[in-house]
Amino acid sequence: DQQVKQNSPSLSVQEGRISILNCDYTNSMFDYFLWYKKYPAEGPTFLISISSIKDKNEDGRFTVFLNKSAKHLSLHIVPSQPGDSAVYFCAASAVGGNQFYFGTGTSLTVIP
Amino acid sequence: DGGITQSPKYLFRKEGQNVTLSCEQNLNHDAMYWYRQDPGQGLRLIYYSQIVNDFQKGDIAEGYSVSREKKESFPLTVTSAQKNPTAFYLCASSRGPGTGGSYTFGSGTRLTVV
Numbered sequence: 001d002q003q004v005k006q007n008s009p010s011l012s013v014q015e016g017r018i019s020i021l022n023c024d025y026t027n028s029m030f031d032y033f034l035w036y037k038k039y040p041a042e043g044p045t046f047l048i049s050i051s052s053i054k055d056k057n058e059d060g061r062f063t064v065f066l067n068k069s070a071k072h073l074s075l076h077i078v079p080s081q082p083g084d085s086a087v088y089f090c091a092a093s094a095v096g097g098n099q100f101y102f103g104t105g106t107s108l109t110v111i112p
Numbered sequence: 113d114g115g116i117t118q119s120p121k122y123l124f125r126k127e128g129q130n131v132t133l134s135c136e137q138n139l140n141h142d143a144m145y146w147y148r149q150d151p152g153q154g155l156r157l158i159y160y161s162q163i164v165n166d167f168q169k170g171d172i173a174e175g176y177s178v179s180r181e182k183k184e185s186f187p188l189t190v191t192s193a194q195k196n197p198t199a200f201y202l203c204a205s206s207r208g209p210g211t212g213g214s215y216t217f218g219s220g221t222r223l224t225v226v
Contacts, residue, residue: 034214043202043217089154099145099170100215104154
């Protein structure tokens with residue numbers, strides 16, 4: 001059973017606009033969350049993280065929001081750039097957990 | 113620069129053959145992981161290792177085997193028992209579970225059964 005879900009397989013956004021990528025999880029023990037960016041035929045690269053003691057974390061154009069009660073997190077990219085076109089994975093881990101659980105990914109296309 | 117290296121980038125295997133994928137890291141990370149990526153299924157954990165000479169099965173370990181004889185190396189063998197081995201395989205490492213860190217991934221190996 002998929003514990004981390006990304007229900008939107010793809011998203012298209014105009015350059016300069018905001019991209020919002022969503023992620024839902026089912027395990028209430030998850031307390032640490034990551035976003036990864038992946039280009040074709042390459043390994044994912046770490047983008048941004050958030051722990052459950054916070055509800056927001058910013059890093060430049062990237063902001064992650066966490067809503068623990070809804071078991072939902074989102075990644076905002078503002079402004080979106082063509083180089084942001086990639087597949088984005090969210091991942092979650094529990095306290096003392098041995099692994100991260102990954103979502104199925106959202107393919108973002110930023111249109112120039 | 114520290115990093116994690118997977119080789120080869122592309123690999124072709126005949127049905128019925130075993131094949132080993134290499135993964136080496138020089139990040140001094142304790143934990144290493146193997147994931148498989150299939151279209152529409154995200155990343156699924158095959159095996160992971162938290163220390164040398166110890167490893168645990170992930171969600172889809174059947175048909176795979178691993179070893180962890182050195183901290184730097186975590187090779188994955190895809191055996192003939194794996195029914196659908198064609199996939200993109202990713203190796204990752206981290207300081208260890210519960211450390212609050214992230215994974216560092218290799219660039220992946222595309223395995224195709226011919």
